Amino acid sequence: MVSPEIFTTRSEQETFTLGEHVAATLQxxxxxxxxxxxxxxxxxxxxxxxxxxxxxxxDVSSPTFVLxxxxxxxxxxxHVDLYRLESGPAVDxxxxxxxxxxxxxxxxxxxxxxxQIEDSVTVKIEDLGDDARQxxxxxxxxxxxxxxxxxELL
Ligand code: ADP
Ligand code: MG
Numbered sequence: 001m002v003s004p005e006i007f008t009t010r011s012e013q014e015t016f017t018l019g020e021h022v023a024a025t026l027q028x029x030x031x032x033x034x035x036x037x038x039x040x041x042x043x044x045x046x047x048x049x050x051x052x053x054x055x056x057x058x059d060v061s062s063p064t065f066v067l068x069x070x071x072x073x074x075x076x077x078x079h080v081d082l083y084r085l086e087s088g089p090a091v092d093x094x095x096x097x098x099x100x101x102x103x104x105x106x107x108x109x110x111x112x113x114x115x116q117i118e119d120s121v122t123v124k125i126e127d128l129g130d131d132a133r134q135x136x137x138x139x140x141x142x143x144x145x146x147x148x149x150x151x152e153l154l
Pocket of ligand 2: 108
């Protein structure tokens with residue numbers, strides 16, 4: 001049976017480390033679709049992704065006012081925050097499909113994307129109270145198959 005991978009982190013550092021591990025399994029051309037309320041830890045996870053992709057995590061801030069940020073690394077990372085954007089044509093105009101060529105594109109508030117994206121990793125972060133977070137990682141490839149964290153196809 002196909003099942004997503006579920007982790008519990010107990011600090012921002014642990015979420016960062018999980019992002020770093022997930023980054024190690026990513027190929028260029030992949031979207032990381034982040035879901036979770038404000039303060040869930042999406043940006044913390046992206047800081048880990050940046051580190052895992054060879055970029056400087058200190059460059060990663062919450063791009064709430066800057067919609068899109070680019071970081072150089074072993075694989076370039078594009079960091080997008082759709083919080084202030086209405087779903088629909090404006091999102092379509094961002095050109096995310098072009099940006100992902102040769103890069104990883106991490107999208108906060110991915111539920112605002114107008115349509116489903118293949119070749120993606122969905123990351124859902126839920127606040128369990130205090131510093132605990134449940135993080136669900138689900139991989140989706142173009143052929144509809146799902147991958148585990150170590151790249152195994154199911
Ligand atoms: P988001 O981008 O989802 O709005 P941020 O990553 O900017 O969230 O902020 C997450 C906040 O929650 C930070 O202040 C962080 O220190 C705190 N935090 C507490 N526990 C955790 C955890 N387990 N994982 C991630 N962040 C945590
Ligand atoms: Mg954020």
